[in-house]
Amino acid sequence: MDILSGLLHGFQVALTAQNLMMCVIGVVLGTVIGVLPGLGPPATIAMLLPLTFKLDPTGAMIMLAGIYYGAKYGGSTTSILLNVPGESSSVVTCIDGHKMAVKGRAGPALGMAAIASFIAGTFGVIALMLVAPPLARLSLAFSSPEYFALMVLGLAMVVLLSGDSLVKALLAMLVGLWIATMGTDLFSTTSRFTFDRVELLGGIDFIIVAIGVFAVGEVLGNMEPAKPAEVLPVPKGFRNLLPSWEDLRRCRFAFVNGSLVGFLIGVLPGAGSTIASFMSYGIEKAVSKHPEEFGHGAIEGVAAPEGANNAETGGALVPLLTLGIPGSGTTAILLAALVLWGF
């Protein structure tokens, strides 16, 4: 009954015209900033946090939550249209999302990203309300061996994404591990592969590598004179701007997959939405009846990672709201905002 009375009070506070307007403003701002490649939710919230100082705390928190969800969704736009990931968890959306856009199905891809984000985000919020305390205790049970196993599982997804050559995929993964090792080792403070450059002491951020690989590759590919610059075909008719009923039917498992994987990964402090999106994509490809379509414009390859991306938001709020432990950079900024307002 406590949960129900708390929920009713929460809805009573949230469903006022002013707070709903704060939510709309937050979502729009978050989506617009999230579209910019390289600017993910942490940077977006950090930049827009000063805007909320003059608001009342409740409205400000609602606006920040709207910014959080909007920025999570916004990253898919450039992934699909430009093959440039908007943030680190939108990298895997580039694989199938852009292929769909090249085939003239950018509208359904963007629409499916929005629908999957909405469904999984709603699931994450409901799960947060209902099962936050026991899940928080479970997340505390995770320690170094479990996190290591989770990372190995994420790397094992390379097998599912390898395409024709497993050896080349593994070599690419090892090069990625080398780049990730650059910088200062956290435990021994040893500088590894910094080539005596001060700039490399802090390591190389993942999103910079992702943008470099995708965006620069896209520009270099368009330098070929043998073919004209690739202009995405514009779909004709309003119906072609939205996913079809068949698309929605195909993605019904992807919605469940993205919601569950994203939320559970998000509960673990430090796991991050990037691994959630990759795992969701790998699971979707593994159980698909048409795995050969993945990598060539499978709409499930957009729905699953984008759903996981947004469901992770609800999961990340579990340790923050129940234990006061920020599980990610974004929730750390939210915690700072809560402290500022005296919560």
Added chain:
Amino acid sequence: MKPFLRSGDFWSGLALAALGTYIVVQARGWTYASEEGPGAGFFPLWYGSLMVVLSLFLVASSVLKPAKPGEIRWRDVSRALVCWAAFTASVALMPVLGFAISFALLAWFIVKVMCGEGHGTALAVAIGGAALFYGLFELALDVSLPRGLLF
């Protein structure tokens, strides 16, 4: 020329084997393990060794089962390399000229020289793009772009 010498797998395998060897050599200079647990050299030693093994496998497979050599379009390759060089030069010039001017020069080069568009289009894209970035980051979001000696 032997067919495997024209194979990209052969040369990339050799390059990765060299990289893996470098990683292993560096890792041997760091602590492998201590009482507290794995040291700085633990992880690099393992993935460096695996990189050497897999890359030599790639080299061997390209030698034993050479793929049909594809046609290399050197003009396209040179255009991509020129574009890459322009990126590099733009980054190198940023500490001197700042982001706005470096980006404008890069944009002008790509639009005018690489894409063959007219002077007006190239200037519009260069100046407009730099102004857009400046307005969005410096003015709207209050985020500083890299500054140079001049700007």
